[in-house]
Amino acid sequence: MVPASYGVTELDRLPRLGGLFAKGAAGSVTKRPKGAVRLPEVSYRVAGVDTSGEAAHLAAYQDLLGEPASDVLPAGFLHVLAFPLATAVMVRPDFPLPLLGMVHLRNVARVLRPVRLGEALEVRAWAQDVRGHRRGVQVDLVAEVLVGGELAYQGVSTYLAKGFTAPGAAAPGEPADDGxxxxxxxxxxxxxxxxxxxxxxxxxxxxxxxxxxxxxxxxxxxxxxxxxxxxxxxxxxxxxxxxxxxxxxxxxxxxxxxxxxxxxxxxxxxxxxxxxxxxxxxxxxxxxxxxxxxxxxxxx
CATH class of the missing domain: 3.10.129.10 (Hotdog Thioesterase)
Structure with missing residues (x-):
């Protein structure tokens, strides 16, 4: 659920990753460790995402990943659909961590009801819970998919930004990939x-x-x-x-x-x-x- 203190920015469509990566690469140059990290208190929302035209996309995904042919969108495909909106949060000028060099640590996804091809979706994304890690800070990017106002999917992706500092006392670090x-x-x-x-x-x-x-x-x-x-x-x-x-x-x-x-x-x-x-x-x-x-x- 979006934190109560967060504002909502409405977008008319899901963004494309290509332009976001270019923006993120350019913005990463100026984002360097300089004090405690504070996240923008904003969520992005796109309503009325029509999946009726996603049949070929879904079939290509199923073929590549080995998913059986079906009109049900697996969690990995829902992640693919929502990931650009989460990336849009990360390339905001006031998002303090650089997109380039972020290390993907883990994911937790929950499918609460089947999402089927042809259903209209609402997609939301925001960043939360910046916290200490012994190599920097970690942050969660949350993406949700709703159908008819009902939460159908939530994915939490955790990333590490090396060299940065979390606000307040650093929490015990999660194990990093250092042996x-x-x-x-x-x-x-x-x-x-x-x-x-x-x-x-x-x-x-x-x-x-x-x-x-x-x-x-x-x-x-x-x-x-x-x-x-x-x-x-x-x-x-x-x-x-x-x-x-x-x-x-x-x-x-x-x-x-x-x-x-x-x-x-x-x-x-x-x-x-x-x-x-x-x-x-x-x-x-x-x-x-x-x-x-x-x-x-x-x-x-």
């Missing part, structure tokens, strides 16, 4: 993904996220990677597809925590197994102990 996580042993795999060098470009085509760290070796090298890396949400959404609609149900919570990035091309082993009332999944570099991601899918 300090508890020791982990790979379980028996239940699937193996062979990811070609064009995986980032393919997911970029269906998601709109054409960040050069995913689409070109040169772009990736500019940010310290030896070659292009897979989108984190591609790997998480592919794991969600591996679980499948029958096991996750119509209402479910889907979580993911990211560890080491997946360099392209690559082979990733995946294990999906029961845990409590749902399932847990892990993905790691085939033949190695390099863990890429872990998460859960739990029916609600």
């Amino acid at each position: 300090t996580r508890p020791e982990w042993t790979a379980p028996l795999p239940t699937a193996r993904w062979t990811l070609g060098g064009g995986t980032g470009r393919a997911y970029g085509a269906v998601s709109g996220d054409l960040n050069p760290i995913h689409t070109s070796a040169l772009g990736a090298k500019a940010f310290g990677f030896p070659r292009a890396i897979a989108h984190g949400m591609y790997t998480a959404a592919r794991a969600l597809a591996e679980v499948g609609p029958a096991l996750r149900g119509d209402r479910y919570e889907w979580t993911v925590e990211f560890f080491r990035p997946v360099l392209l091309p690559s082979t990733v082993d995946v294990a999906i197994r029961p845990a409590g009332d749902g399932l847990v999944y892990d993905g790691w570099r085939s033949g190695k102990g390099t863990r890429h991601l872990t998460g859960t899918v739990t029916p609600l």
